[in-house]
Amino acid sequence: MRNSLMCGALAALAFASPAFAAEEDEAPICTDRPAKANATCTVPVGKWQLESSAGGWSRTEAGGAETKVLTLGSSVMKVGLSDRSDLQLGFTPYARIETRTGGIKSTVSGVGDLTVRYKRRLTAADAPVQIAAIPFVKLPTADGDIGNGKVEGGLAMSLSTALGNSTLTLGPEFDLLADSDGDGRHPQLVNLVNIAAPVARGLTLAGEIWTATNFDPDGTVTQVSVDAALAYAVSKDVQLDAGANAGLNKNTPDAEFYFGVSLRF
Numbered sequence: 111m112r113n114s115l116m117c118g119a120l121a122a123l124a125f126a127s128p129a130f131a132a133e134e135d136e137a138p139i140c141t142d143r144p145a146k147a148n149a150t151c152t153v154p155v156g157k158w159q160l161e162s163s164a165g166g167w168s169r170t171e172a173g174g175a176e177t178k179v180l181t182l183g184s185s186v187m188k189v190g191l192s193d194r195s196d197l198q199l200g201f202t203p204y205a206r207i208e209t210r211t212g213g214i215k216s217t218v219s220g221v222g223d224l225t226v227r228y229k230r231r232l233t234a235a236d237a238p239v240q241i242a243a244i245p246f247v248k249l250p251t252a253d254g255d256i257g258n259g260k261v262e263g264g265l266a267m268s269l270s271t272a273l274g275n276s277t278l279t280l281g282p283e284f285d286l287l288a289d290s291d292g293d294g295r296h297p298q299l300v301n302l303v304n305i306a307a308p309v310a311r312g313l314t315l316a317g318e319i320w321t322a323t324n325f326d327p328d329g330t331v332t333q334v335s336v337d338a339a340l341a342y343a344v345s346k347d348v349q350l351d352a353g354a355n356a357g358l359n360k361n362t363p364d365a366e367f368y369f370g371v372s373l374r375f
Contacts, residue, residue, distance in 0.1 A: 144339035147304035153190035166368035220253030260288035
């Protein structure tokens with residue numbers, strides 16, 4: 111559940127090569143949403159970009175307990191630092207977690223954690239394989255019932271290449287997370303394979319398989335999902351999106367849905 115909220119704050123969801131309706135002499139907006147993959151592109155130097163999930167919802171049922179998570183306004187604000195790098199701040203202003211076990215219902219709500227990311231594209235703009243590195247740190251700004259109150263971080267990589275009219279993106283990631291008992295740190299390994307392709311003017315479809323293995327001393331937990339997302343370019347600076355994720359094992363949310371908007375200015 112903590113991973114779902116972090117994905118929302120990070121804006122979790124991305125296209126490697128969106129198809130946008132834009133003038134030939136202007137670069138279209140390129141985002142790290144929807145889907146979970148990160149794009150290798152960065153925000154143009156001096157530009158600002160807001161990538162926001164207007165709403166997100168997930169449901170998990172395991173061990174006789176049902177958990178529903180609602181997030182509103184999970185956003186990432188970016189600023190271009192150079193032609194190859196940008197700085198990103200991610201935050202969830204509202205999260206509501208409802209748990210029902212044996213007929214007993216409990217609900218908590220509040221703000222989420224703050225995540226700071228730095229993206230650096232490591233390859234030339236015309237390289238056949240694009241590579242970006244994204245170190246990040248999560249700061250414990252969430253209410254006590256929402257977050258774990260610990261500083262956590264990691265390094266995400268994005269590798270993308272063209273496959274005909276489509277783009278293939280790989281997203282290995284290493285996280286250093288707090289132990290569930292609050293004493294010490296442990297690794298989590300994340301991997302994904304994402305394929306994105308234009309399906310109509312301004313409309314891009316993406317599909318991916320995502321896995322995360324959390325090596326907590328209290329027990330290793332693996333999550334697996336299959337995801338699908340759509341992005342539509344309203345203009346060169348505005349993108350709308352929506353997506354759905356389906357969990358493939360009991361540790362993963364059974365279903366997740368979200369929709370959002372990205373603006374460059």
